[in-house]
Amino acid sequence: MAMLSELLRFEVTDIKGASRRLSDLGIGLLDHDYPPVTNLYFLEREKLLRIAWSQVTDFDKPRKRITVRSFDRAETAHDDVPEGEVLLKRDVLDGLIVDLLGRRTTRASDLQLVQDGDDLRLHAVDAGLSAMLRRLTSGIYRGSRKNDLYDWKYVEFLRGDPQAVESGAGYRLRIGRLTGGEIAQIAEYLPYLHAAELLTLLPNDKAAVALQAMSIQRQIQVIEEFEESEAVELLSRMSPDIATDLIGRLGIATMKTFLAAMPNRQKERIIKLLQYPEDSAGGIMVNNVVRFDRMTAVSTAREKLRDHSRDGDLISIVFVTENADSAILVGTVRIRDLIEKDEAEQLEDIMEPYVTTLNPFDPALDAAYKVIGAQVAAMPVTDRDGFLLGAVTIDAAIARAIPGNETRSLKVFA
Amino acid sequence: MKPRTEGVEGLEPIHDLGAGKLPEIPPKAPAGVRVNYRGRGIHLRGLRLPPKGIWKWLLILGPGLIATSAGNDAGGIATYSSAGAKFGYDLLWVMVVLTLSFAIVQEMCTRLGAATGRGLLDLIREQFGIGWTLFSVGIIIIANGGVTISEFVGIGAASELLGVSRYISVPIAAVVLWYLVIFGSYARVEKIFLLMTLVFFAYPIAAILGGPDWTAVAKGATVPTIKFEKEYIFILVGLLGTTITPYIQIFQQSSTVERGAARKHYGTERYDAYAGSVFSNLMSMSMIIATAATLYAAGQHEIGSAADAAKALEPVAGSSASLLFAVGLLGASLLAGGVLPLATSYAVSEAFGIPKGVNLDFRRGKTFFGLFTAFIVIGSVVALIPGIPIFPLLVGIQVLNGVLLPVILVFILILINREKLTGGLKNSRVYNLLGWGTFAIITLAVAIFLAGSGLDLIGIDIFAQ
Numbered sequence: 030m031a032m033l034s035e036l037l038r039f040e041v042t043d044i045k046g047a048s049r050r051l052s053d054l055g056i057g058l059l060d061h062d063y064p065p066v067t068n069l070y071f072l073e074r075e076k077l078l079r080i081a082w083s084q085v086t087d088f089d090k091p092r093k094r095i096t097v098r099s100f101d102r103a104e105t106a107h108d109d110v111p112e113g114e115v116l117l118k119r120d121v122l123d124g125l126i127v128d129l130l131g132r133r134t135t136r137a138s139d140l141q142l143v144q145d146g147d148d149l150r151l152h153a154v155d156a157g158l159s160a161m162l163r164r165l166t167s168g169i170y171r172g173s174r175k176n177d178l179y180d181w182k183y184v185e186f187l188r189g190d191p192q193a194v195e196s197g198a199g200y201r202l203r204i205g206r207l208t209g210g211e212i213a214q215i216a217e218y219l220p221y222l223h224a225a226e227l228l229t230l231l232p233n234d235k236a237a238v239a240l241q242a243m244s245i246q247r248q249i250q251v252i253e254e255f256e257e258s259e260a261v262e263l264l265s266r267m268s269p270d271i272a273t274d275l276i277g278r279l280g281i282a283t284m285k286t287f288l289a290a291m292p293n294r295q296k297e298r299i300i301k302l303l304q305y306p307e308d309s310a311g312g313i314m315v316n317n318v319v320r321f322d323r324m325t326a327v328s329t330a331r332e333k334l335r336d337h338s339r340d341g342d343l344i345s346i347v348f349v350t351e352n353a354d355s356a357i358l359v360g361t362v363r364i365r366d367l368i369e370k371d372e373a374e375q376l377e378d379i380m381e382p383y384v385t386t387l388n389p390f391d392p393a394l395d396a397a398y399k400v401i402g403a404q405v406a407a408m409p410v411t412d413r414d415g416f417l418l419g420a421v422t423i424d425a426a427i428a429r430a431i432p433g434n435e436t437r438s439l440k441v442f443a
Numbered sequence: 444m445k446p447r448t449e450g451v452e453g454l455e456p457i458h459d460l461g462a463g464k465l466p467e468i469p470p471k472a473p474a475g476v477r478v479n480y481r482g483r484g485i486h487l488r489g490l491r492l493p494p495k496g497i498w499k500w501l502l503i504l505g506p507g508l509i510a511t512s513a514g515n516d517a518g519g520i521a522t523y524s525s526a527g528a529k530f531g532y533d534l535l536w537v538m539v540v541l542t543l544s545f546a547i548v549q550e551m552c553t554r555l556g557a558a559t560g561r562g563l564l565d566l567i568r569e570q571f572g573i574g575w576t577l578f579s580v581g582i583i584i585i586a587n588g589g590v591t592i593s594e595f596v597g598i599g600a601a602s603e604l605l606g607v608s609r610y611i612s613v614p615i616a617a618v619v620l621w622y623l624v625i626f627g628s629y630a631r632v633e634k635i636f637l638l639m640t641l642v643f644f645a646y647p648i649a650a651i652l653g654g655p656d657w658t659a660v661a662k663g664a665t666v667p668t669i670k671f672e673k674e675y676i677f678i679l680v681g682l683l684g685t686t687i688t689p690y691i692q693i694f695q696q697s698s699t700v701e702r703g704a705a706r707k708h709y710g711t712e713r714y715d716a717y718a719g720s721v722f723s724n725l726m727s728m729s730m731i732i733a734t735a736a737t738l739y740a741a742g743q744h745e746i747g748s749a750a751d752a753a754k755a756l757e758p759v760a761g762s763s764a765s766l767l768f769a770v771g772l773l774g775a776s777l778l779a780g781g782v783l784p785l786a787t788s789y790a791v792s793e794a795f796g797i798p799k800g801v802n803l804d805f806r807r808g809k810t811f812f813g814l815f816t817a818f819i820v821i822g823s824v825v826a827l828i829p830g831i832p833i834f835p836l837l838v839g840i841q842v843l844n845g846v847l848l849p850v851i852l853v854f855i856l857i858l859i860n861r862e863k864l865t866g867g868l869k870n871s872r873v874y875n876l877l878g879w880g881t882f883a884i885i886t887l888a889v890a891i892f893l894a895g896s897g898l899d900l901i902g903i904d905i906f907a908q
Contacts, residue, residue: 161577
């Protein structure tokens, strides 16, 4: 076992006796839970050179020396590193890391490497004060605390550069194992460039969920760091109500650009929602609700429901309208009933026709209390003619009713 | 089909409800922005439009002006008052030069915060490594520790003006501040402290009512008077330290990050930084003028106590000057006494990756809470040392801040010029000229002061008597 701070004081010699001072270690991050060192970096006449770890013939820890076959095999590194390779001193040491087990961020004060056969593998991050002391005292102080070590298997590290992934920089890509909400929570405590970078490490669906779980202020900072196409991709995958809140704050020019590039379906939904003031029932409703006409058979409804669930939010109530062409609301059906009832029955036989509705211009807080008071998963919003416009979900109602929570959305229950 | 009559009387199935029962668009609904979409005009009422007119400017300038009020703390008042009492209007030119320097430095910190989304110590850790981080953390702890002491000294001085012994007020203030911050109610209470500091707006009025010699004021502000005297250099360094305080730079950058400023829309924050700096220095200059017009003119050149300093407000408040001064000093000291230890604990924890935040439990946040508690305890204990010379101590702490200032400035200037970090927001040539010029002037003043003080220790006096 050796710490990076200790290794950086090692000498690299070749069998001819030439010697250089080790300046960095390169690892291939994606290779393994505990990735092996792939290259040694050292300076020669102000030039950064690298030599592959496979050239190492001896690793002599007591003498602080690594022996390689010949420096003739070294190549100039300039500023470029092989794709996916990470330099431990340059990229990780002192950088921000995310501890995936503890769901928290800290700084890498030192790195622990462990010998494994012929390999030297990155094993843990030391984030403790003792690591700092070791570095400051050039190794005179040698203490370390086990509690300060973070197993590299559960660490994601960040560079603070949202474009790094696109330019081929290597990452762990383990952050995707957390839920969107957990990622959002971590992102709130990160500088905004790191938060944007964090989202670039995720598949688009998860990135959209994480983005919509962030506070609105953080969403704005993060979305502005993305290229237009990436931003539109995320906005298209977000719940329309949250995407509307976000897009409504980006300024008219940006809004128009983003909407123009968006798939029609999401664009229509967002434009409809944008027509309602932010603090109204229409401003907090969702409009990608499922509706069927009253004559629809339970079996058909089940099938269509499956298709819809791929398209976006699925709330546990479906809405029943007069007929397929008209969106006049006549009742609601719980998904639970849709599953339980006989598949030959029609929705009008199983629907609840006594439904409290909301006016889209009702104050948002009043609407929220109505939904919470009625203890329903969602309450429909209709216009003066009874046309279904959308629904205020229990999630949106709770988020609005929490005092002081004007900036965060909730997507859990409905 | 389910019979519809089953419902509670008075409730009708939804499809039986007649059309037209709900209003279409209430008259109070905002008009929003009218746009053409697919050939028809629609109103987008859900857009969050930027404020216009006076609201726009209040939002831009508000935070800076508020920070200014908070910045007039015990150490600042003591130093500006001492400058006015000792040298009349002679040091006003320094404040004029410092206004430009202060605005430049404040704007750079704001820009650095917006460009990186990170605090100053955070950036030092990332860009310069652990050694320089520890060095700068040491500087910040000494500087901010000093200012925290000055805040508790201020609390003690203010309470004694109100007839309460500092041996009673300072421990109570320490416990109350600690409790309010740790248990999260400080944000609400700080507004009251902030309101109390507004009484310092009496200084500009006092500066006018005090009947100063305006020709002398104009001369003092425009014609540099350089005196190679020990006390003059001492106060000059104190003015540098209390105006461009290291903690204000750290605070400015952190608050920019807190407010969610981002590099893509950086712009309005710049005017906030400029306006705050100019306004702050106008207040400081009014303190010097008010003190010069009253104490200096009356031949009282030494300020030994808060009661002496309060006399500068007599043209406004007459016999109530002490009361007015005490309320303002107490508010300013309580405000900074809570914010400063907290902001420093945050910055230090951030630099070392230590868990931080008042919401942490004590076990996880022991270093963070330990730091915060240590600041409060040391600040209050030092302020209670019997026979402590209050005003000289307050001014001395500002001088210490002045001495430490060049170190922090170097980091700011190097960081803001790293293109990889700040991109398009890096310093222009003019900014670099002014920034490095500020650094050179401050360093020269500090070097002269340190050299003079050092030689004085071995019996060589280089200053004129």
